[in-house]
Amino acid sequence: MTNEELWQQALSELETSVSKANFVTWFQNTSIAARQEGVIILHVPNAFAKEWLEYKYHKFILKALRALSPEVRNVEYAISAQLAAIAQKQKLQRVFTPQEEQMEFKEFFVDRETNLNPKYTFEAFVVGPFNELAHAAAQAVSKSLGMVYNPLFIYGGVGLGKTHLLESIGNAVKKANPRLKVQYLSAERFTSELVAAMQSNEINTVKEKYRSCDLLILDDIQFISGKTKTQEELFHTFNTLYECGRQVVFSSDKPPKLIQDLEERLKSRFEGGMVVDISQPDYETRLAILKNKSRGKESYLTDEILDVIAGTVQRNIRELEGALNAVFAKSKLAGRALAIPEVREILMKNLQPRRTVTANQIIHAVAEFYDIQERSLFDKTRKKEIVKPRQIAMYLLRDDFNGSYPYIGQRFGGRDHTTAIHAYEKISKDVKRNPQLSEEIKRIREVYDFNSQGNG
Ligand code: ADP
Ligand code: MG
Numbered sequence: 004m005t006n007e008e009l010w011q012q013a014l015s016e017l018e019t020s021v022s023k024a025n026f027v028t029w030f031q032n033t034s035i036a037a038r039q040e041g042v043i044i045l046h047v048p049n050a051f052a053k054e055w056l057e058y059k060y061h062k063f064i065l066k067a068l069r070a071l072s073p074e075v076r077n078v079e080y081a082i083s084a085q086l087a088a089i090a091q092k093q094k095l096q097r098v099f100t101p102q103e104e105q106m107e108f109k110e111f112f113v114d115r116e117t118n119l120n121p122k123y124t125f126e127a128f129v130v131g132p133f134n135e136l137a138h139a140a141a142q143a144v145s146k147s148l149g150m151v152y153n154p155l156f157i158y159g160g161v162g163l164g165k166t167h168l169l170e171s172i173g174n175a176v177k178k179a180n181p182r183l184k185v186q187y188l189s190a191e192r193f194t195s196e197l198v199a200a201m202q203s204n205e206i207n208t209v210k211e212k213y214r215s216c217d218l219l220i221l222d223d224i225q226f227i228s229g230k231t232k233t234q235e236e237l238f239h240t241f242n243t244l245y246e247c248g249r250q251v252v253f254s255s256d257k258p259p260k261l262i263q264d265l266e267e268r269l270k271s272r273f274e275g276g277m278v279v280d281i282s283q284p285d286y287e288t289r290l291a292i293l294k295n296k297s298r299g300k301e302s303y304l305t306d307e308i309l310d311v312i313a314g315t316v317q318r319n320i321r322e323l324e325g326a327l328n329a330v331f332a333k334s335k336l337a338g339r340a341l342a343i344p345e346v347r348e349i350l351m352k353n354l355q356p357r358r359t360v361t362a363n364q365i366i367h368a369v370a371e372f373y374d375i376q377e378r379s380l381f382d383k384t385r386k387k388e389i390v391k392p393r394q395i396a397m398y399l400l401r402d403d404f405n406g407s408y409p410y411i412g413q414r415f416g417g418r419d420h421t422t423a424i425h426a427y428e429k430i431s432k433d434v435k436r437n438p439q440l441s442e443e444i445k446r447i448r449e450v451y452d453f454n455s456q457g458n459g
Contacts, residue, residue, distance in 0.1 A: 004071070004072065006034075006035035006036075006037075006038055007034070007035070009035060009038075009068070009071055009072055010033070010034060010035045010045075012071050013064070013067040013068050013071060014030060014033075016067040016070065016071075017030060017060070017063060017064065017067050018030075020063055020067075021060065021063070028195055028198075029052055029055050029056060029060065030056075031048075032047075032048045032052075033045055033046060033047050033048070033052070033056070034046050034083075036081060036083065038075075040076075041074050041075055041076035041077065042075075042076060042077045042078070042079060043068060043075055043077070043078045043079070044078075044079050044080075044081055045064070045078055045079065045080050045081070046081055046082075046083035047080055047081070047082055047083065048082070048083065049082060049198070049201075049202070050082060050232065051194070051197075051198040051201070051230075051232065051233075052198075053080045053081075053082055054229060054230050054231070054232075055194075055230075056080055057080050057229075058228065058229040058230070058264070061078065064078055065077070065078055114177075117173060117177060117185045117186060117187055118186060118187045118188050119170050119173045119174055119177065119185065119187045120170055121174060123166065123167045123168075123169075123170035123171050123174060124171050124174050124175070125138075125141075125142065125145075125171045125174075125175055127167075127295075128164065128167055128168065128171055129288060129291050129292045129295055130288075131284060131285055131287065131288025131291065132285060132288070133163075133281060133282040133283060133284050133285055133288065134163070134164060134168075134281045134282075134284070134288075136279050136280075137157050137159075137168060137279045137280065137281045138168065140152055140155055140157070140277050140279050141155065141157070141168050141169075141171060141172050141252075142175075144172055144250060144252065145171070145172040145175040145176050145179075148176065148183075148217060148218055148249070148250040149248040149249055149250045150248075151277075152276045152277030153245060153248075153250055153251060153275075153276045154241070154245075154250075154251040154252060154253055154272070154273065154275070154276040154277075155172075155250075155251075155252045155253070155276055155277050155279070156252075156253045156254075156255065156258075156259060156273050156274070156276065156277065156278045156279070157169065157252070157253070157254045157255075157279055157280070157281065158254065158255045158256065158257055158258050158278070158279075158280050158281070158438075159256070159280050159281035159282060160256060160283070160319060161256065161319060161321065162318075162319030162320050162321030162322060163281045163282070163283065163284070163319050163320060164281055164320055165222070165223075165254040165281060166222055166254065168254075168281070169187065169220050169222055169252055169254050170187055170220070172218070172220065172252055173185045173187045173218060173220050176217075176218055183217040183218065184215060184216050184217045184218070185216065185217065185218045185220070186212070186213065186216045186218070186219050186220065187220040187222070188220070188221065188222065189221070189222045189223050189226070190221050190222065190223050190224045190225075190226040190227050190233075191223065191226045193213075193221060193227075193233065193237070194226065194227060194230060194233045196209055197209060197232070197233055197236055210236070210239075210240070213240050214240055214243045214244065216244065216249060217249050217250065218249065218250045218251075218252070219240070219244060219249070219250070219251050219252070220251075220252045220253075221237075221251070221252070221253050221254075222253075222254050223254060223255065223256070224253045224254065224255045224262075224273075225255045225256050225257060225262050227265070228262050228263050228264045228265055229263070229264035231266075234265065234266050234269055235266075237269065238266065238268060238269050238272070241269075241272055242272075245272075253273060257438070257442050258278060258280070258438055258439075259273035259274050259278065260274070261438070261439065261442050280438060282435065283317070283318065283319070283435075284317075284319075284320060284323075286313055286314065286317075289312075289313040289316070289317070289320075289323055290309060290310065290313040292320060292323060292324075293309040293312055293313055293323065293327055294309060296324060296327055297309065297327060297331070300331060302340065303331060303334040303335065303339075303340050303341075304327070304330065304331060304334070304340070305340050307343065308330065308340065308341065308343070308346050309327075311343055311346050311347065311350070312326050312327060312330065312346070312350065315347070315350045316350065326349070326350055329349050330346055330349055330350075333345070333349055360403055360404060360451050361404070362400055362404050362406065362414060364451045365396060365399045365400055365403065365404060365451055366380060366396055366400075366414075367451075368447050368448075368450040368451040369392050369395055369396040369399065369447055370392070370396075371450065372392075372443070372446065372447045372450065373388070373391075373392040375388065375389060375392060380392060380393050380396055380415060380416075381414075381415055381416035382416060383416065393415060393426070394426035394429060394430050395430055395443075395444060395447070396415070397411050397415060397422075397423050397426035397427060397430075398426060398427050398430035398431065398444075399444070399447065399448070400414065401423070401427045402427075403448070403451075407420075408420040408421075408423040408424050408427075409423075411423035411426075411427075430444075
């Protein structure tokens with residue numbers, strides 16, 4: 004296979020695993036420049052593309068190439084002057100059009116000026132113990148911009164309502180005072196606007212656009228991890244706004260101190276206002292959200308049905324909505340409320356599939372993450388730096404591998420099943436309270452999820 008054929012085939016594979024907008028923005032004008040002893044040198048048009056591909060897509064790229072050519076060991080990225088010239092010619096338009104199309108398609112109505120989706124309001128936001136602090140902070144900020152918490156930094160896992168809350172602030176501010184300048188955008192989009200502006204020498208226009216906001220809302224800020232140019236620009240934008248008493252709001256999937264490859268000075272800015280998390284919704288709030296979203300459809304979505312959904316779908320609100328919609332669609336088709344077993348069947352089908360990981364992969368990933376010998380997990384030692392990873396490994400063996408307690412105890416140096424139960428319960432409890440721990444576990448899972456897809 005020539006380099007060109009190899010890359011073309013890899014691209015068609017990659018195209019299926021990233022969004023169209025990202026694919027066009029970041030994979031266009033890339034090519035294999037060289038292949039030497041299993042290392043592929045990929046030519047990319049500019050520094051931003053290099054950063055993105057390296058930090059965000061590296062493992063996908065490697066996986067796609069390996070599937071086609073098993074001797075590939077690694078991929079390195081290099082900026083090509085020739086490609087830069089081509090990209091320069093195609094400029095802005097190319098970079099933006101697909102993203103805009105996708106946005107309109109997905110959200111059908113987004114305010115052109117502020118980029119806010121009017122459906123995300125405080126009125127439509129259900130408050131429960133897991134999000135009440137974030138909600139209160141968001142409301143306070145929307146009532147006195149730049150005066151209470153600046154910046155406001157809201158973090159939490161996917162589908163828990165961060166975007167909804169952030170946009171509610173923007174919509175409330177616009178409603179109270181339409182003359183204020185509000186901008187909502189994802190950090191991903193912020194980054195690609197910067198790229199486009201740099202390519203077309205319009206960086207000052209973009210700087211001006213964001214530095215003149217009364218309220219700037221940047222969603223999913225963890226995205227700028229490792230992107231030094233974006234971070235630098237954001238730092239200056241933030242300072243400009245902050246010094247004039249303008250409000251900035253961020254969201255992230257993790258607290259500032261856990262965002263990797265993030266400049267210290269930005270981290271301390273993020274932490275300088277109010278940092279507040281949204282955790283997982285409790286049963287009562289899940290039910291309240293379902294009731295809220297099924298108003299007017301009670302004949303299809305009975306209390307009993309909502310109860311089953313709220314009891315089954317626990318992880319996040321996006322999944323909860325998805326499940327509700329799936330059940331509703333099926334009932335409409337049937338022209339009646341579904342029986343409970345039918346509802347359960349739909350839920351089983353729609354929930355994320357369980358992982359297909361082996362016990363060894365879990366143990367390996369845990370040892371690797373904590374930088375300890377695999378063997379030490381089976382030792383009798385009670386050293387703190389071993390005990391915690393051991394408990395986490397036991398927890399993961401239970402949760403992701405479905406191991407029985409006696410098996411898990413046995414697996415870890417012939418321990419008793421009560422040790423495994425204790426470890427499982429301790430970690431289950433701790434992850435709810437300790438975002439750092441929950442983040443560590445998420446990362447470990449990423450490692451073996453990736454490896455168990457045939458990359459390990
Ligand atoms: P995130 O940005 O944290 O991934 P979103 O804000 O996109 O999550 O929320 C996912 C979906 O759940 C959205 O449709 C949103 O309207 C809904 N949602 C989240 N939290 C709430 C809530 N507290 N009340 C009502 N709907 C919610
Ligand atoms: Mg979001």
